Amino acid sequence: MSGTLILVRHGQSEWNLKNLFTGWRDVGLSERGHEEARAAGQRIKAKGLKPDIAFTSALKRAQVTSDHILDVLGLAGLQAIRDQALNERDYGDLSGLNKDDARKKWGEEQVHIWRRSYDVQPPGGESLKDTGARVWPYYIREIQPHVLRGETVLVSAHGNSLRALLMVLDGLTGEEIVKVEIATGVPIVYRLNADSTVASKEILEG
Numbered sequence: 001m002s003g004t005l006i007l008v009r010h011g012q013s014e015w016n017l018k019n020l021f022t023g024w025r026d027v028g029l030s031e032r033g034h035e036e037a038r039a040a041g042q043r044i045k046a047k048g049l050k051p052d053i054a055f056t057s058a059l060k061r062a063q064v065t066s067d068h069i070l071d072v073l074g075l076a077g078l079q080a081i082r083d084q085a086l087n088e089r090d091y092g093d094l095s096g097l098n099k100d101d102a103r104k105k106w107g108e109e110q111v112h113i114w115r116r117s118y119d120v121q122p123p124g125g126e127s128l129k130d131t132g133a134r135v136w137p138y139y140i141r142e143i144q145p146h147v148l149r150g151e152t153v154l155v156s157a158h159g160n161s162l163r164a165l166l167m168v169l170d171g172l173t174g175e176e177i178v179k180v181e182i183a184t185g186v187p188i189v190y191r192l193n194a195d196s197t198v199a200s201k202e203i204l205e206g
């Protein structure tokens with residue numbers, strides 16, 4: 001067995017609350033989102049986990065979530081490494097639009113395809129496959145080596161950038177991963193074997 005990888009989707013954002021496509025738009029956490037992030041820290045603490053290093057995206061909702069978690073863990077001095085490789089999938093022209101308005105305009109099915117297909121890009125944006133093509137190499141190059149050295153690593157990121165990671169860690173197909181919903185502020189803890197395969201997975205729910 002080697003180290004531990006803790007993945008967390010940021011707490012509810014202001015635009016999650018307003019039901020808007022967000023993507024790379026840099027919006028803050030809602031009041032509930034701040035609470036969810038602190039609760040994520042408590043759940044990690046209750047497991048006795050203490051990150052040696054943290055990674056987050058270039059977007060503040062993930063950064064602030066990471067700050068809350070590290071704060072709860074008494075690790076406020078640990079600055080998460082920020083990289084846009086971990087950003088949410090770029091929603092292109094849909095960014096900022098209301099998801100229900102989009103359904104009225106383009107139809108339920110088309111919007112579902114844009115949101116939850118594996119390789120169809122929303123207009124001007126990234127598919128989940130495109131997102132994986134930047135998330136996975138970053139994981140392999142920058143994050144995984146720490147886990148394989150036996151460290152505990154926190155990654156605070158986004159629904160779709162984490163889906164891209166889960167797809168490979170859990171060995172899911174493109175069809176399977178799009179059915180997976182990752183809750184805001186709920187840590188997912190992986191223990192990896194020395195050969196980088198997954199030894200165990202635990203979701204730290206309520």
Ligand SMILES: O=C(O)[C@@H](CO)OP(=O)(O)O
Nearest residue numbers: 020021022023088115159
């Ligand atoms: O708007 C977004 O950026 C994402 C995550 O909130 O939405 P979706 O669930 O449609 O991928």
